[in-house]
Amino acid sequence: MEKEVQNNTLIKAKGIGSVKIADDVVAKIAALAALEIDGVSAMAGNYTSENIEKAGPKNLQKSSRIFLNDGKVRVDMSILMDYSYNIPATSKQVQDKVKSSIESMTGLNVTDVNVRIAGIKMPD
Numbered sequence: 001m002e003k004e005v006q007n008n009t010l011i012k013a014k015g016i017g018s019v020k021i022a023d024d025v026v027a028k029i030a031a032l033a034a035l036e037i038d039g040v041s042a043m044a045g046n047y048t049s050e051n052i053e054k055a056g057p058k059n060l061q062k063s064s065r066i067f068l069n070d071g072k073v074r075v076d077m078s079i080l081m082d083y084s085y086n087i088p089a090t091s092k093q094v095q096d097k098v099k100s101s102i103e104s105m106t107g108l109n110v111t112d113v114n115v116r117i118a119g120i121k122m123p124d
Helices: 023-035 087-106
Strands: 002-006 009-014 017-022 040-043 064-069 072-082 109-121
Touching (some): 023 040, 023 064, 023 087, 072 087, 087 109
Parallel strands (some): 072 109
Antiparallel strands (some): 002 009, 009 017, 040 072, 064 072
């Protein structure tokens, strides 16, 4: 299976045609996977799992940036965490979940998941 990047879109040659996966799709997978982790309240920009579908690709890229190179993916993301959660442990869970979600859904090899804590959500 050949993989190459062309205009920020991955092309996978398989069988009788090709499959193109836009980096916006990979960014959405990453954001939704991160939001599944307890302690992550939102992506930077206050995108939650309920309103992430409404966020346009330009807005979503503010919280998750995807870099494709030779079929390998690097993810840079910014999240908001709930108060009282352990930052290193929660970040590690986010990294593992994002990596496994992208790899299982796209077949791409994720090399790095860089997590930036953009803020802490205080209890009401």
